[in-house]
Amino acid sequence: MTGRIKSAVQSAIALVRGPKGESLRYVFIGGCTTLVDYVTYHLLVRGLGMGVTAGNVISTVLAIVFAYVTNKTVVFRSRTATAAGTAAELLRFVTARLLTMALEIGGVYLFVNILGQDDRLGKMEAIVLVVIANYFLSKFLVFKQNRRTGG
Numbered sequence: 001m002t003g004r005i006k007s008a009v010q011s012a013i014a015l016v017r018g019p020k021g022e023s024l025r026y027v028f029i030g031g032c033t034t035l036v037d038y039v040t041y042h043l044l045v046r047g048l049g050m051g052v053t054a055g056n057v058i059s060t061v062l063a064i065v066f067a068y069v070t071n072k073t074v075v076f077r078s079r080t081a082t083a084a085g086t087a088a089e090l091l092r093f094v095t096a097r098l099l100t101m102a103l104e105i106g107g108v109y110l111f112v113n114i115l116g117q118d119d120r121l122g123k124m125e126a127i128v129l130v131v132i133a134n135y136f137l138s139k140f141l142v143f144k145q146n147r148r149t150g151g
Contacts, residue, residue, distance in 0.1 A: 022139075025075045030131045032070065037063035041123060052119050056108050057101075064097040067134070076143035089142060096137040100130045 037059050044055035068090065072078045080086040104126045111122030 022075060023135075026071075026135055026138075029067070029070045029075050030135070033063050033067045034127050034131065036066045037127060038123065042120075045119070052108070052112060053105070056105060056123070060101050060104055064094070064101065067097070068093050071138055072143065076138060078143045092142045093138070096134070096142055100133050100137070103133060104130045 040062050041055050041059035044050040044058060045052055050058075071093075072089070078089060080089055107126030107129055108119070108122050111117045111125055112119045115122075117125075
């Protein structure tokens with residue numbers, strides 16, 4: 001039985017490390033990014049009494065920084081050969097994230113202020129939309145040219 005478990009674990013690790021594991025890595029890192037965003041938001045708004053919009057902007061900015069580092073290194077395994085290449089990649093990432101930050105802030109505003117939903121639910125709904133948009137922007141715009149293949 002131990003041989004089967006070891007084999008299954010090795011197969012799972014190989015899948016996650018390989019090119020087909022990209023979406024699994026993205027889901028995991030996306031979950032971590034969502035936690036950074038939501039926990040920071042909750043602490044600022046519920047813990048410190050900050051306004052919904054201000055707390056949302058700060059938590060989103062922190063999540064964007066976390067996402068760049070982890071998407072570059074873990075998910076898309078991007079390597080840039082020069083400082084100029086890294087700067088261009090970072091500019092594409094920040095531009096994409098600013099677009100989805102606007103989507104998130106507008107989404108939270110829509111769900112909470114216009115539709116009257118609880119701010120925690122509205123925040124989560126907006127995050128789901130943003131995670132989907134971020135994957136496609138990262139995969140096809142930000143990190144498409146600088147990928148390492150394999151494990």
